[in-house]
Amino acid sequence: MTQALRRNFVIHTLALSACAVAVLALPRPASAADNPDAAxxxxxxxxxxxxxxxxxxxxxxxxxxxxxxxxxxxxxxxxxxxxxxxxxxxxxxxxxxxxxxxxxxxxxxxxxxxxxxxxxxxxxxxxxxxxxxPTVIAAGVQQPYKNMKEYVEWAKRNPNSASLGLATIGSAGHLGTVALGKAAGIAITPAAYRGASPMLVDVISGTVSIGWDAVASMMPLYKGGKLQFLGVSGTRRAKALPDVPTLKEQGFSQYDYAxxxxxxxxxxxxxxxxxxxxxxxxxxxxxxxxxxxxxxxxxxxxxxxxxxxxxxxxxxxxxxxxxxxxxxxxxxxx
Structure with a gap:
């Protein structure tokens, strides 16, 4: 190999090495393994x-x-x-x-x-x-009915005003109420909301006659005197509400699995x-x-x-x- 060829070979080899180092230094797409501290x-x-x-x-x-x-x-x-x-x-x-x-x-x-x-x-x-x-059916404190039995009787007298506010159509509370309506011969119109907060505003004001959701959503308003609880779902009383009877105790088994x-x-x-x-x-x-x-x-x-x-x-x-x-x-x- 001539001196000129040897010099060109060395230069070419160094260039390739530099390119390889540069490629290795390029950032790779992030993954969970690469970034365990990702939010x-x-x-x-x-x-x-x-x-x-x-x-x-x-x-x-x-x-x-x-x-x-x-x-x-x-x-x-x-x-x-x-x-x-x-x-x-x-x-x-x-x-x-x-x-x-x-x-x-x-x-x-x-x-x-x-x-x-x-x-x-x-x-x-x-x-x-x-x-x-635990879930519960609630109403505004100004409403005349104080438990689910009284509500059903009220709904029979006021069929155009019987409505159920809820955050989820097709939820356990919705289906339980549909089943209750069929058994009692009343129609309780469901009103779906984008969350518990806007629904509870309408329950408190009486825009909807009752609302169904988790006790967790309603507890602050219940403690604040804005809501009354008509009954809790399931077959046993909620630990947080030992004085509120279950809907089953009031004769409504439609909410046993709610x-x-x-x-x-x-x-x-x-x-x-x-x-x-x-x-x-x-x-x-x-x-x-x-x-x-x-x-x-x-x-x-x-x-x-x-x-x-x-x-x-x-x-x-x-x-x-x-x-x-x-x-x-x-x-x-x-």
């Missing part, structure tokens, strides 16, 4: 101020305190929380986007919606059962180790004494159960609701 987003399908929103913010605060970095709560109301669920199912399955929502989205909606927009068994992965959710629960869910495709990490994260947060106290003050009952428990509950409760849905003939169209 966590908790997605809620209702407007601020309701039970789901309050619960999500309590957990976000505890997760930050537990060292899980930045945790942001995002409200995406609409379509009875299905818009938020759709958003999460399309999110990257890296454990950083978490849906917190009520069980009827997975237990009742598959039975009532012709076009659900998601597969309740495949599109999301249950990570944890967070809380059990006590739901909130869960944390991840997009399908999330790796099992990531699901396990999120599951542990939420269970630890649930068992924190301060967090549990805040949840119980809202009327929520801490569950702190793993994702497997959520899967079991979904199948069990869907089977229980199926004959009730069939008996009412209700079909959700929106």
């Amino acid at each position: 966590m987003h908790i997605i809620v399908g209702y407007a601020p101020g309701g039970a789901a929103d309050s619960l999500a913010r309590i957990y976000a605060e505890q997760l930050r305190q537990d060292g899980h970095g930045t945790v942001i709560v995002e409200n995406k109301p609409g379509a009875s929380a299905r818009l938020a669920l759709d958003y999460v199912k399309r999110a990257k399955p890296d454990g950083k986007t978490i849906f917190i929502g009520p069980s009827p989205l997975f237990t009742i909606f598959p039975l009532t919606y012709k076009k659900l927009g998601y597969d309740a068994d495949k599109d999301l992965v249950p990570a944890a059962v967070l809380t059990d959710v 006590t739901s629960w909130y869960g944390a869910f991840l997009p399908a495709g999330t790796q099992p180790d990531v699901v396990a990490k999120v599951e542990k994260m939420f269970i630890v947060a649930s068992r924190n004494a301060a967090t549990a106290g805040k949840l119980e003050a809202l009327g929520l009952e801490v569950a702190a159960k793993p994702g497997q428990d959520a899967r079991h509950r979904i199948q069990l409760e869907r089977a229980a609701w199926k004959p009730i849905v069939e008996a009412t003939g209700f079909v959700a169209e929106d």
